[in-house]
Amino acid sequence: MKVLLIIFFFIVIQCLLIISNAIPNLIMPESSDIIFEERYNDILDFLVIGDWGFQGKGVGRKHGNQKNVAFVMKKWAERYNSKFIINVGDSFYKSENDDHQGVDSIYDDKWKTAWLDVYKGRLAEIPWYSVAGNHDWYNNVYAEIEYSLNVNSRFFMPSLFYVRTNIISGKKPTKVAWIHIDTNLFFYTYDMIPNDQMKNNFNILGWNNDIEVENKLRWIEQQLIEQQDSDWILVAGHHPLIGACVSFNYMPRLVELFERYGVSAYFAGHAHVLEYQTPKPDSPVAYFTSGAASRTSDGCSGKDWGMPEGTFGFLHATIIENEMTFSFVNATTTKDKIVYQGKLTARSTWRPK
Ligand SMILES: *[C@@H]1O[C@H](CO)[C@@H](O)[C@H](O)[C@H]1NC(C)=O
Numbered sequence: 001m002k003v004l005l006i007i008f009f010f011i012v013i014q015c016l017l018i019i020s021n022a023i024p025n026l027i028m029p030e031s032s033d034i035i036f037e038e039r040y041n042d043i044l045d046f047l048v049i050g051d052w053g054f055q056g057k058g059v060g061r062k063h064g065n066q067k068n069v070a071f072v073m074k075k076w077a078e079r080y081n082s083k084f085i086i087n088v089g090d091s092f093y094k095s096e097n098d099d100h101q102g103v104d105s106i107y108d109d110k111w112k113t114a115w116l117d118v119y120k121g122r123l124a125e126i127p128w129y130s131v132a133g134n135h136d137w138y139n140n141v142y143a144e145i146e147y148s149l150n151v152n153s154r155f156f157m158p159s160l161f162y163v164r165t166n167i168i169s170g171k172k173p174t175k176v177a178w179i180h181i182d183t184n185l186f187f188y189t190y191d192m193i194p195n196d197q198m199k200n201n202f203n204i205l206g207w208n209n210d211i212e213v214e215n216k217l218r219w220i221e222q223q224l225i226e227q228q229d230s231d232w233i234l235v236a237g238h239h240p241l242i243g244a245c246v247s248f249n250y251m252p253r254l255v256e257l258f259e260r261y262g263v264s265a266y267f268a269g270h271a272h273v274l275e276y277q278t279p280k281p282d283s284p285v286a287y288f289t290s291g292a293a294s295r296t297s298d299g300c301s302g303k304d305w306g307m308p309e310g311t312f313g314f315l316h317a318t319i320i321e322n323e324m325t326f327s328f329v330n331a332t333t334t335k336d337k338i339v340y341q342g343k344l345t346a347r348s349t350w351r352p353k
Pocket of ligand 1: 308311331333
């Protein structure tokens with residue numbers, strides 16, 4: 001009898017071990033408790049790219065679509081001494097028939113072939129502040145967090161949601177708050193999720209219900225409240241909020257929050273275009289889409305400005321005190337050209353503290 005009991009417990013323990021091994025390593029939090037603070041002198045220069053990890057060859061292009069954009073971005077980052085990249089997700093795609101979506105693990109070759117080998121010079125020295133796109137969710141999205149935490153923090157994604165502040169010294173010290181969010185939870189309802197692995201990932205995090213949506217919206221609202229002393233509040237996420245693209249599921253709730261708390265600008269990708277929606281009297285938020293760094297598609301209908309399908313590129317921006325200047329750059333060929341330029345002013349100029 002005793003022997004049977006011991007064997008029984010041995011089997012139970014083995015089963016528990018097998019189950020615990022099957023659950024991906026969940027050391028990574030969904031949102032970071034700490035705020036990452038950075039300090040800069042005088043000028044804050046940065047580039048915004050999205051949807052960049054598609055490695056299929058471009059027709060008639062010397063380097064392929066992704067590499068052409070990378071070539072031009074390197075030139076811009078060096079010319080303007082850019083401080084970081086805002087990566088709005090879809091970092092890794094299935095590029096060929098025998099390829100896979102996203103990354104398999106922290107050991108996936110794509111860390112080298114689709115990122116390190118492609119973005120050179122200054123682009124390989126500065127941090128990439130990243131969020132996950134749907135294609136990252138189609139595989140091991142946790143591996144991207146793990147890579148950031150344990151392998152190379154220059155691919156910066158310590159959690160799915162996080163906040164950074166940039167304190168810029170100078171004649172008038174300026175505070176820029178960045179809120180990096182995962183929009184996949186708001187863009188898809190659970191039943192609409194287009195991929196089994198993504199559904200599985202949602203299940204693991206318990207993201208299969210409206211309560212989680214409300215929890216995350218509350219988290220975003222809390223961060224917006226805490227950052228009200230900022231001259232600039234900038235939000236980065238994967239899915240766009242321009243024109244008709246805003247209408248998906250819980251996405252209008254984000255617009256509501258951004259308007260209520262005076263967000264300066266929202267940066268996204270997903271639509272494989274460069275697009276812009278100007279601030280309006282009833283909606284002072286500027287909306288940017290920069291999702292054309294390796295593939296192109298149609299954009300959101302109802303935008304104020306956008307490039308046609310077939311044009312590749314990225315967004316460049318510079319903040320000096322109360323002013324942000326920005327340029328959308330056509331990097332379809334290595335003969336790059338600015339295709340749209342504009343200016344924004346700090347919240348303090350239109351939203352009294
Ligand atoms: C971008 O550049 C390419 C190549 O020079 C050109 O064919 C295309 O028309 C340009 N796009 C825009 C919107 O100007």
